[in-house]
Amino acid sequence: MMRIPLKSGSRFVDKFFKIGAAMAATYVLAIILLIVVNLISGSAPVWQKEGLGFLTGSNWNSEEGRESYGAAPYILGTFVTAGIAMAIGVPISIGIAMFLSELAPKIMRTPLSLIIELLAAVPSVIYGLWGLFVFRLYLKDWVETPLHNMFGDNSVIFAGAPFGLDIFTASVVLAIMIIPTISTISREIMLAVPNSQREAAYMLGATKWEVFRLAVIPYSKSGLIGAAILGLGRAVGETMAVTMLIGNSTGAAAFPTSLFQPGQTMSSIMANEFAEASQAGLHMSALIGIGLILFVVAFGINIVAHLLVARVIKSHEGAVQA
């Protein structure tokens, strides 16, 4: 028999409990504030030295007395790898979401959803390990080398003899990693389209694909874009797999020009160089500065995604009221 207190003495317990809960909730806000403060203070030295040139420069020299740092190649590296990952991953994710929400036979639905969830649960470092010792070799032999042989001499993006540790490999593995995120959310969004919309399309004599095209996609467009942007957020922040596969170049050589060149992203340079960065001098400060830039980028992407999804929910409420 549960003893449930009814006496008024527990009025104070009530207050303490509420305060405790509020404090726990505030902890999150405090942490984020501290993160921002620490990133700014930790990177202040390099901002003082380089100013805004830190964002546009491409030096990467940690020799004492000649230190100079610029994050531009890595910022571009992050966007290029994330961009390619999106170009590959978004269409595949939409296709998977279509299959799971409309076309899959009942028996397939649960095991498939399980597989997608498991893909999401695999740690990044294991993607990196697999990419490094298995997938990279297939990509090199079956995709990169043929592309290079066919187009390498004439085009910039296929130039450079491919060894498999490059922007391309990192981007493809990144695409695989963001597919679970985008497809799961997209599926939920598609399932949220009211059945009455589909019925109207069927009534007009539409095929399954036409029902999708007429009734589901227009209705869920903003939500799907929001899902894609959340995938972008994940791609931008992804570290280990990219670090292990991107080839680790620095300075101006890291500017992404060819798919088959070794590159560097904001997260990978932090992971790669942290161990050797001495705290005397600016090296560590430069790495923290890159952390700050990465934080700003990821935060911005996140806000956009949330605004879009909020707009989807609002517009659906308007539709439902009709």
Next chain:
Amino acid sequence: MITVEQRAEFRKHFRYNVGRRLVIDKIVKGVVFGCVILAIVPLGSILVEVITNGSAALSIEFLTQIPGAVGSADAGGIGPAIQGTIVLIGMSSLIGVPVGVMGGIFLSEYGDNRYGRTVRFFNDVLAEFPTIVIGIFAFVMIVLTLGNFSVWAGTFALSIIMLPIITRTTEESLKLVPITYREAAFALGIKRWAVITKIILSQAKNGMVTGILLAVARIAGETAPLIFTILGSSQFMDGFNGPIDALPLRIWRLSSLPYDNAVAQGWGAALVLILMVLSINIGVRYIVLRKKGRGLKLRMRGGAL
């Protein structure tokens, strides 16, 4: 008014291109199925490779011994890494679970106001933070302050990653409990804190435990924050104020060594890690399925919103 005759006339304009439309429908179905295959193949490959390569390295010695000298014939084991992961998960949960659960309670029971919305928003932001940034933060706040890499720093970083996940899943689980429970309890004169802790929480138990386990699985696999905080080690843990090893970190280090036996160890460690993570994920599904989770859709890293 469109008469019968007019209708027949209009119908003559329909192109009756049905054959083509049905073919397009079939093609789309095929393409979409192809996308699904593209997703399954990598997972299958990862599992196959990890299991085949990893099981070759498995043995009692492997699981319990310390690593041997780099490059030597006796590669030793990954004992410290396993110990480290378990210690870090346990310590992080000590912080992450209480704070996360209380935060979730706040959002669900006291959070229907502007402050609650703000907290919820920033909680979601924190949940999607690049974890390497959290690692740097822990480095600056703990490692630089204490002057050395330590279990504390790693715990701090992992608890931050864990926290928003638990807050969110707790809030969602609590919100699923019908409001009638609360109303009935209040009508009986029971105080709010007791309503929450003794009545609502027990209803939401399943969802909350699931959320906590998923958060644990997530931090078990995190590497980036550990780079900046625990240093890694070839020895078993020596006090909380010293370095420690962890599975994901060891996998990374081993994979970059040019020695075959090191790489083999890396696969072995990967097998241990993936067994840990996947068994939690699959096990959690059975809890949810068995208790017919009332439509609880869990947002994990993969399905995060």
Next chain:
Amino acid sequence: METMEKLPTKIITTESPKYKLIAENIVASYDGVVAVKNVTMKFRDRAVTALIGPSGCGKTTFLRCLNRMHELTKNAKIEGRVLLDGEDLYTNKQDPIINRRKIGMVFQKPNPFPTMSIYDNVAAGLKLNGLRNKSVIDDIVEGCLKMVYLWDEVKSDLKKPGMSLSGGQQQRLCIARALAIQPEVLLMDEPASALDPIATQKIEEMINELKKEYTIIIVTHNMQQATRVSDYTGFMYLGDLIEFGETKQIFENPRNETTARYVQGQFG
């Protein structure tokens, strides 16, 4: 390469056959539950037939069998024949997507496509079926909007979003959308149940006009509505057709006891 299908040749005369649509021995179930037990109904051309009955009697399921929408439900099963102008829509070797467009349907809650304009909503079915000629589309859109008494209200701005209309207007828009694909028969599943009395009245007036050229079958739980708009009425109960006849007879002089109790409001 388009393949031109041969149009089924039909002789159109001003004197149409007595029964436009005949449903024979329809047995329909979903998820193992049999909703329509063995129903045969004949629907006269250029008349309104109402289907009445208490909730769960199978009238909506039966309606959806007429234009092959029932088979889209989960685990749906169906037996029987549905003859439109003598042709069985289930065994005529034409894909369901063709058979569905021969009959138009309007649903309980207005469901215009929210991202489309008024014009595009009405034209949606036309574009789907390969109609490209803009002036023909314009004619059809105007004709259909006129038939549902919407033309005057919206003609000044057809590009306005469909959702900007009121509930009653949206439902009429959906009716126009269904009529646009030039069906011979119009099915209506409680089309006014979500609307206010004034909007309902407009729809009933519209039905009275439409029946001069169309065969209309309307499911309604509102018995007064059935008496206002329909010429024939079928009363269904627990999956069976209990009685079918002229509306006047069903309501004033029902031959079956269950019918009598229902129309007198003793249950349902």
